[in-house]
Amino acid sequence: MSPEPPTDNRQAGGIPRWLPWLGAALALAGLAAWAPIYGNHATRPHAAAILLVNFLYWTGLAQAGVVWAATLRLCRTRWSHAPERLGEAFVAFLPLALIPFGVLYLCEDYVLPWAGRDMGDRTLWVNPSGIFARNAVGLVVMLWLSVAYVRRRLATNGGTYSRNGNRALESAPTDGDNGDRGTSVLAVLVPLVYTVVYSILAFDFIMGLQQPWYSTLIGGYFFVGNMYAGMAAIVVLASVLGPRLGFGAHLQRQQWLDIGNLLQAFGMLTIYMFFSQLIPIWYGNMPHETSFLLARFHHEPWRTVVWCVIAGAYFGPFLLMCLTEIKRNPVTLRAVAALVLVGMYVERYLLVIPSLEPRGSAFGPSEVLTAVGFGGAFLAAFAWYVLRYGPLWARGEQREAKH
Amino acid sequence: MKAGAARTITAVFTDFGAFLAALRSLKAEGVKHFRVYSPVELTEYEDLMPRRGSPIRVVSLLAGFTGCALGFWLCIGSAKLYNLIVGGKPVVAWVPYCVIGFELTILTAALCTVASVFVLSRLRPRALSPEYDGSFSADQFGICVPCNNEQAGGIAETFRSSGAVEIRES
Secondary structure, eight states, X not given: OOOOOOSSOOOOOOSOTTHHHHHHHHHHHHHHHHHHHHHSGGGHHHHHHHHHHHHHHHHHHHHHHHHHHHHHHHTTOSSOHHHHHXXXXXXXXXXXXXXXXXXXXXXXXXXXXXXXXXXXXXXTTSOHHHHHHHHHHHHHHHHHHHHHHHHHHHHHHHSOOOSSHHHHHHSOOOOTTTTHHHHHHHHHHHHHHHHHHHHHHHHHHTGGGSSSOOOTTHHHHHHHHHHHHHHHHHHHHXXXXXXXXXXXXXXXXXXXXXXXXXXXXXXXXXXXXXXXXXXXXXXXXXXXXXXXXXXXXXXXXXXXXXXXXXXXXXXXHHHHTTSHHHHHSHHHHHHHHHHHXXXXXXXXXXXXXHHHOTTOOOOSHHHHHHHHHHHHHHHHHHHHHHHHHTHHHHHHHHHHHHO | OOTTOSEEEEEEESOHHHHHHHHHHHHHHTOOOOEEEOSSOOSTXXXXXXXXXXXXXXXXXXXXXXXXXXXXXXXXXXXXXXXXXOTTSOSSOHHHHHHHHHHHXXXXXXXXXXXXXXXXXXXXXXXXXXXXXXXXXXXXXXXXXXXXXXXXXXXXXXXXXXXXXXXXXX
């Protein structure tokens, strides 16, 4: 049974107002750490590789948040106010994600090391300009759909959406049934288009880094892994900021258990996808398929990293979440989710870097700060959204409780 | 019931409210070992009962580990016993054996869980406890608390103040 929504229209968005500035400061620190690596001609390929890893991880995580919100809305769940709202807030990072994508286009020679080679009869599809063009279109379409969906949700929550967030609070609430069909249509389109766009992103920027390597499952593995990391991010933010955002009544032990079960389920699905990709390649033992695995499973330092990912991102969290009390307690669930987030970042690192730097890659303070910088940009965007549109959430809960 | 108890205090209630009050008092006093008799199944006193974890979870876990080990043992034994053509891959390889290990984990855990449900559900006829009274299956509630001599007086007073119609000691 869903808990009773708060009866007072208290101000959600009770997070510190300095949080966006903190995020922006971290983003600048990340940029300051990355820029010298890029500026040095000798390390520019490494800078491009690190940028690609962070782009794939943070963009996938942010997009997955919106997909989670749409999916939960499609399922008409009554308990998931907190993860839905938090997932919608991830949309704020998506426009920012186009910036590193643009920088990657400038570094296409480093990101796509086979550029300039004759790809034979695959040239029509496998060419740098085509790759960046189709993925740019896909990311823009995904951004448009995500923003349209979140705007629709904000509009049905309690006011007319407008550029000025204050006006959104003052206008009269719209009828709850208006826009439900539009919301439902968008809630179907968002996950559907997400699977297509992010599959192509994986085919081009993970599979396509190592030519020729084929895997029909890499797209599915990538977007399911994003969902896993996205839910982990929602767990961390809900446990840290949930009471401040007015979600205390919606985040009781049973709701934490439900969220933990979703996280565990997608962890199992990600393990499944990983193994489903591994075993046909292992069994077939064909050179153009095994080259990807050989670089990671049979050579150091990547072999150690692989086992760290399997333990830290896959089986470790799964075994921990088999204990019900860990899922019911937001503190312990947050710890597991944090482990998942770190593990999945290393996993994205493992997908990309060995293809571009097979002999090993530097991973020091600059690389860590670059990741922190992306995280800061994500935090800044998320906090900005919550401060601006968070007060609409409480009104939306009241209206939904009446229907 | 608690081992080593010198006495058993049995209280009989005709009023459900008095019965619940007695259970609340026992819980407040920290009494963890007692048995409850009721003519009907009611959910109101479930939260007042001492909680015990089901042993079925342990059975499932151990059966799962056993099944996993069995699966790998089956595969490794077969590979070592027979000269299988492996096409240059390791004779004993964990990648394909994970499939059999996983399947036997689920199969063994599921079968043992079902079997333990039947075993632990107490379906077979058992001798009734000496404190059982036929009225507990008709129109009265009962609470039996094993205790030592020092505790007996306090528990009997708890039952008396809650409204028990009869208190028996054995």
